[in-house]
Amino acid sequence: MASRLFRSSALVCSSVPLVTAVRLGELFLPGTIASRLYSTSSPPVPRITTHYSIHPREKDPRWEGVNMERFSDNVDVLVVGGGPAGLTTAIRLKQLAKQGGQELRVCLVEKASHLGAHILSGACIEPSALNELFPDWKERKAPLHTPITQDKFAILTKKYRIPIPILPGLPMNNHGNYIVRLGNFVRWLGEQAEDIGVEIYPGYAASEATFERGMELHARVTVFAEGCHGHLTKQLYRRLNLRDQCQPQTYAIGLKELWEVPSENWHPGRVEHTVGWPLDRNTYGGSFIYHLNEGEPLLAVGFVVGLDYENPYLNPFCEFQRFKHHPSIACTLEGGKRISYGARALNEGGIQSLPRFSFPGGLLVGCSPGLMNVPKIKGTHTAMKSGIIAADTIYAKLAVEGPNVQGVHVDEYDEALKSSWVWNELYAVRNIRPSFHSPLGLYGGIIYTGVFYWILRGKEPWTLRHKGPDHSRLRQAKDCTPIEYPRPDGRLSFDLLSSVALSGTNHEHDQPPHLTLHDDASPVQNNLALYDGPEQRFCPAGVYEFVPLESKKEMRLQINAQNCVHCKTCDIKDPSQNINWVVPESGGGPAYNGM
Secondary structure (H helix, E strand, O other): OOOOOOOOOOEEEOOOOOEEEEEOOOOOOOOOOHHHOOOOOOOOOOOOOOOOOOOOHHHOHHHOOOOOOOOEEEEEEEEEOOOHHHHHHHHHHHHHHHHHOOOOOEEEEEOEOOOOOOOOOOOEEOOHHHHHHOOOOOOOOOOOOEEOOEEEEEEEOOOOEEEOOOOOOOOOOOOOOEEOOHHHHHHHHHHHHHHHOOEEEEOOOOOOOOOOOOOEEEEEEEEEOOOOOOHHHHHHHHHHOOOOOOOOOOEEEEEEEEEEOOHHHOOOOEEEEEEEOOOOOOOOEEEEEEEOOOOOOEEEEEEEEEOOOOOOOOOHHHHHHHHOOOHHHHHHHOOOEEEEEEEEEEEOOHHHHOOOOEEOOEEEOOOOOOOOEOOOOEOHHHHHHHHHHHHHHHHHHHHHHOOOOOOOOOOHHHHHHHOOHHHHHHHHOOOOOHHHHOOOOHHHHHHHHHHHHHHHOOOOOOOOOOOOOHHHHOOOHHHOOOOOOOOOOOOOOOOHHHHHHOOOOEOOOOOOOOEEEOOOOHHHHHHHHHHOOOHHHHOOOOOEEEEEOOOOOOEEEEEOHHHOOOOOHHHHHOOOOOEEEOOOOOEOEOOOOOO
């Protein structure tokens, strides 16, 4: 098996069957190639991107004389991504193999340094899929310590809070669910996977990255469980045209903090959601506050902003900080201490935006295709169920095809997924998110949910369409009003860099920046000129900033890749679609502790 010396990298898409291998482990060696990666061209356009994905190795003199020999290994099933969907797939496969008395080699690679390090979610878990995977999960000591005891929902105005009842049957009713720290849950799943014989390799980013020539893992089936807007998944969409029969995906950015609060402000099991202020009625989003019961008074506090917003001056991070000053929120956080921060993108397109799930040699599970239930603000249960279905269909297909057939096409997976409760659940809520694009905005969405969903239970004979990809919704700066955000007070609201410091983010400084540009001139000539540089506001980690050139008469884009928390918002919202997020060196990125 692959030595721990090998770190991860790239997908091999050579001959049909198309997806049969993942490359592992290429690390730039300090003092050799890496030392020459930051050279810039002469003005007027500074050279920003030198990554191999933009400047191919065969045309780049830096790679002359480098040994390209590569070793390989073979497995039956390779899972890319160690989140709930990927781990569930791997566990279920080994369960089936054990029940059938079969030998099945299942390998899982994860780009984070350890399982759960890059996982961030609210999170409330609906345990339906977990019950199916491990009926005895309580005896196995799964970290679901906080059953939900109270649901609260409200619309905020600048000064007031308007309570809205959560009726039984509405998507946001959390009866029977649990508040969890998803990173801890993922680590527990990893322990169960290792106990049953899954080979797990954390710190192996599955994409062609940096350079010390690594291994290739060849598999009969590769399961892509990368999460929202995965680096390999977006390549598969383009190469295999998997999105030719669906609407564009639409996204949100979720920002989250963990707080220790005074015990009198802590109500274990309480779930609170709000919509409205500080966002205007035409911007989709809202907040959550989850009261954890883990031995100390902890709150998970978060804010979600739909990335189809129009005003380039909007700053999701600053909206989050401003939200915490609302009178009904500040009273809960006063006297508390913020201990963690992070951000990630979320799939919000729903069933209208789902691609084809299988192709020769591989398939997609979880948030890679976008199986999140947006009105519920939940995706873990649907992700895990997709993993169970994927494992069932893979195991059955491998038994039929025999051991010598490579690049197996498990097309039964698509139909099995569409016949499951996952599909029924997503179909029922398909119109709730796009209903916010009505002239009434926020209020139109609430009315639609309360009237049509409540009366028809998702069986209305129409399906609403999204308005196009998120980046196309951004208006030019000349047509928008700048937003003045208050300065952080250091008690409830905080500056960006001190927030990023709480995420544990780190990247090796001598690696090529993994935030690449197709055109180094576009940020200034297009984004700054037309949109006033929105990347310096939509990034929740201070990665992008415009700074003066030496002449101080022109500007250039500076990329602080060290700060990147891997949310991928830049890849999604860039109006020129010029930013291409690729995986960094293995193990780089945030180090979330139970987020």
